[in-house]
Amino acid sequence: MSAAVIRATGLWTPPQSISNEALVASYNAYVERWNAGNADRIAAGEVEAKLPSSVEFIEKASGIKARYAIDPDGILDAGRLRPRVAPRPDEELCLMAEAGVNAAKDALDSAGLSGADVDGVICSATSMQRTYPCIAIEIQDAIGAQGFGFDMSVACSSATFALQNAVSLIAAGQAQRILVVTPEITTPQLNYTDRDSHFIFGDVAVAAIIEREGLSPGGWRILSVRAKTQYANTIRSNQGFLNRCEEPARDEDEMLFVQQGRRVFKEVCPWVSDLILAHMADIGLSPADMKRLWLHQANINMNRVVASRVFGRDFADHEAPTILDEYANTAGAGAMVCFHKHSDGFQPGEKGLICSFGAGYSAGSVFIERRAA
Ligand code: CO8
Numbered sequence: 251m252s253a254a255v256i257r258a259t260g261l262w263t264p265p266q267s268i269s270n271e272a273l274v275a276s277y278n279a280y281v282e283r284w285n286a287g288n289a290d291r292i293a294a295g296e297v298e299a300k301l302p303s304s305v306e307f308i309e310k311a312s313g314i315k316a317r318y319a320i321d322p323d324g325i326l327d328a329g330r331l332r333p334r335v336a337p338r339p340d341e342e343l344c345l346m347a348e349a350g351v352n353a354a355k356d357a358l359d360s361a362g363l364s365g366a367d368v369d370g371v372i373c374s375a376t377s378m379q380r381t382y383p384c385i386a387i388e389i390q391d392a393i394g395a396q397g398f399g400f401d402m403s404v405a406c407s408s409a410t411f412a413l414q415n416a417v418s419l420i421a422a423g424q425a426q427r428i429l430v431v432t433p434e435i436t437t438p439q440l441n442y443t444d445r446d447s448h449f450i451f452g453d454v455a456v457a458a459i460i461e462r463e464g465l466s467p468g469g470w471r472i473l474s475v476r477a478k479t480q481y482a483n484t485i486r487s488n489q490g491f492l493n494r495c496e497e498p499a500r501d502e503d504e505m506l507f508v509q510q511g512r513r514v515f516k517e518v519c520p521w522v523s524d525l526i527l528a529h530m531a532d533i534g535l536s537p538a539d540m541k542r543l544w545l546h547q548a549n550i551n552m553n554r555v556v557a558s559r560v561f562g563r564d565f566a567d568h569e570a571p572t573i574l575d576e577y578a579n580t581a582g583a584g585a586m587v588c589f590h591k592h593s594d595g596f597q598p599g600e601k602g603l604i605c606s607f608g609a610g611y612s613a614g615s616v617f618i619e620r621r622a623a
Pocket of ligand 1: 581
């Protein structure tokens, strides 16, 4: 069995961002218009008036202050409330592959490698722009990688489960160096007329180069990985090919992201903390061995609960950093984006944990240790 190392990571951030203030103004303009258009039905008690959203609620309930988006104009247009995406000819790189390639090139540059040094590409994200050919194969072609590529998806655990796949493929001798790419173009999946969730997601792409230990110095030794799932209907999207054949046809809202946020919070926090502590104990580590936790980035209050249960004490922000204020929830990419941005200050031998949790439910824990440069 070959051990594996995170050699480098890379990031692509869309150039434009939407503040809570701008998002709430657009949502509230939609609500005003909707309430005016339905005044008779509201007065007759047939429907309830929609309530406005609030910047204060969003920040307090989630820690989110802004989110990057592929097209803020389309999202903020109160008569449209969804990003505009220009169709591209089949010969051009698709939007999702382009985001992935940008993150992949950042990771390759940081490692001083080229695409030809990679012999496997996994594209893992909450949803794929198309079903086939695989986005991973398109990325493989665009960067000139060798070997194979495949797509996979495990909602918020997309990056960590893909990383675990890369470790297994390296251990089995099927590849020496695998590029794991998580392009999360989440803003088209959101229902911007839903007050409970219109603020949650943002767009980003993150990439990680996982290689067989011994190929180069530095990076992070992957000490142990664990994946866990447990079926739950509390976070769901019904988007899929069968929809167009259903009679009667579904409402479009049902194909977008829906969740029971409060229930998710209550069920996932203890579930994931227990999983982390059990995994840690099984590999002979203790909370005192953890310098930093790079947790899934869905909600700052959730992260505070999970981190305090794992550390068993109060902790400083730098011990469980967040990117929610700038990026919002970036689904499967969040924990890896957090790792990419906040992995400085480690001495060789110091350890940390990358851990995702989300829809499925799914959780992926990855214990790592800094290697000497
Ligand atoms: N503005 C003002 N008030 C609001 C708003 C708003 N926008 N929304 C709700 N309120 C009100 C409610 O009406 C309620 O009022 P009242 O008390 O009078 O009934 C009050 O605020 C409190 O509402 P909640 O109890 O719902 O608020 P919470 O404190 O629970 O916060 C959250 C809501 C932020 C959603 C929180 O529950 C949360 O973050 N939960 C966890 C969510 C989570 O982690 N989900 C994971 C999903 S991500 C994932 O797994 C990937 C899935 C696939 C990705 C798809 C990409 C698009």
